[in-house]
Amino acid sequence: MEDHKATVETVRSRMQHFYQSKTHFRVYHGSTNSTRHADFDRDAIVDVSSLNHVLSIDRERGTALVEPNVPMDALVRETMKAGLLPPVVMEFPGITVGGGFVGTAGESSSFKYGFFDRTVLSAEVVLADGTLVTASQSENQELFEGLRGSFGTLGVLTMVEMQLIPLKQLVEVTYHPTFSFENAMSKMRYHTTDQRNDYVDGILFSKGAGIIVTGRLVDTEHIPSIPIQRFSRPWDEWFWIHAKSLAHKGTITKELTPIDDYLFRYDRGAFWMGMYAYKHFMVPFMWLTRFLLDYFMHTRIMYHALHASGFTYRYIIQDIAFPAANAASFVEYVDTTFGIYPLWLCPLRQDGRSSMGHPKPYDGAVGGEQSGVYNGEYINVGVWAPYPSSEVEYVRANREMEAKMRELGGLKWLYSRVFYTEDEWWQVYNKREYDKLRAKFNATSLPTIWDKVKDRGRKEELGTGLKGLLKRIVISNALLSGLYGIYKAIKGGDYMLKKKTS
Structure with missing residues (x-):
């Protein structure tokens, strides 16, 4: 804890300096699972990248004190040593605790436990003026609630206390085939009502074929006589291919999967x-090539390559949570307009909306009927696919999808690019209440959520001169940009901080 306190004091004094000198700054975490372009100036950052430790675990209380830059795989590894497990574990190993709390982070257990932020019991935060505070349901409760989905715009997170559950080593996984959009949605909602289920999600492979996947934590001494299926080794099949x-x-199929294989089942291949x-590289997509190229197909490497290559500007990447009865309408729209498959489905608890960036309540139609402010369950739809087109058409398609989302009461997960205008943004999000909260906790010198997520494009950020010209040539050529991304991923190192200039 002494090292933690020393680092927090450095963060606190640096923030106080920026506050007093009226200098704009950004918080640097050392990595990102956002698909927005990231570019940091070393002289205008508060560096919290070293806050990456599990500080303590209380076995009796089932809690842990954790710094914000602890990634999911490290968190699971340390809690498992104590016979415990986080209730909600994001599917990519590199997603961090801090990102899960102040960002938007749910998974297949979120129908039961809510988004990741709902597992946090208290938070240590440095406010914009350098004041160190603790927030929880009993202390600075308004700040604690406001931190959910705030994306660091109310202060800098330095530690959380989080709830854990007893560890079981295996997941009994059941695969339920579906045959239509409506069948998939109704089957998913049915399985979330079964209290025996710990995990529920789904994948649509076409209009007439999908799968709902349920999971139950089981003890090794009580395992039924069904086969073990793993997904983490290079020779294991990717999860979504197996599910397909x-x-x-x-027919319904049951399998047993080791808990860490289940939790990170989408890591290899980043879903699909x-x-x-x-x-893209015209490599045959078959088991042998997936085995041989396994190193490159894990999400940490893929995110590095994604940012270096600029491929976020070639893909539709949208995660959107809808009132459950409206999700099928959106999937029908995606099928008709884009024909994108696979699609990910994830059921969310009714308190999920309040974890997603300070939105206004939704009082539009649900299932074709007006019924006042909606307070029910949500279903998330993940739409991820290449969209080869001109920049104008690419933006138009994403804006059309966002318009359909707003029509159906959906909310974006804000790791993806945002194509709203500022007026459209504040039609969805509660500016009045959010601004009041920022004023109360002296955070008006920090960027707003809109400032952080608004689309800035990329051309002006590539630099000038010969180097800038070469970058433009690489980025504009799909093959060159892909090769450059692979090169940067292999080389390693930081891909967000600007290099120092002499």
């Missing part, structure tokens, strides 16, 4: 986004 084979089989890399 079972969807086409057409890795498939598009094979197609």
Whole structure:
């Protein structure tokens, strides 16, 4: 804890300096799972990248004190040593505790436990003026609630206390094939009502074929006689490909999966986004090539390559949570307008909306009927696919999707690019209440959520002169930019901080 206190004091004094000198700054975490372009100036950052430790675990209380830059795989590894497990574990190992709390982070257990932020019991925060405070349901409660989905715009997170649950080593996974959009949504909602289920999500492979996947934590001494299926080794099949084979089989299938394999089942291939890399480089997409290229197909490497290559500007990447009865209408729209598959489905608890960037309540139609302010469950739809087009058409398509989202009462996960105008943004989000909160906790010198997520494009950030010209040539050529991204990922190092100039 002494090292933690020393680092926090450095953060606190640096923020106080920026506040007193009226200098704009950004918080640097050392990595990102956002698809927005990231570029930091070393002289105008508060560096919290070293806050990456699990400080303590209380076995009796089932809690842990954790610094914000602890990634999911490290958190799971340390809690498992104590016989405990986080209730909500994001599917990519590199997503951090801090990102999960102040960002938007849910997974297949979120129908039961809510978004990741709902597992946090208290938070240590440095406010914009350098004041160090603790926030919880019993202390600075308004700040604690406001931190959810605030994206660091109310202060800098330095530690959380989080709830844990007893560890079980295996997940009994059941695959339920579906045969239409309505069938998939109704089957998903049905399984979230079964208290025995710990995990529920789904994948749509086409209009007529999908799978709902349920999971139950089980003890090793009570395992039924069903096969073990793993997803983390290079020779294991990617999870979604395995699930697709079972969807086409057409019958309910049960398997046992080790808990860490289940939690990070989408890491290899980043769901199905890795498939598009094979197609991009004209490499056969088959088991042997997936085995041979496994190193490149994990999300940490893929995010590095994604940012270096500029490929976020070639893909539609949208995660949107809808009132459950409206999700099928959105999927129908995506099918008709874009024909994008696979699509990810994830059920969310009714308090999920308040974890997603300070939105206004939704009082529009649900299931075709007006019924006042909506306070029910949500279903998230993940739409991720390449969209080869001109920049104008690319922006138009994303804006059309966002308009359909607003029509159906959906909310974006804000790791993705935002194509709203500022007026459109504040039609969705509660500016009045958000500004009051920022004023109360002296955070008006920090950027707003809109400032952080608004789309800035990329051209003006590539620099000038010969180096800038070469970057433009690389970024504008799909093959060159892909190769450059791979080169940067292999080389390693920081991909967000600007290099120092002499």
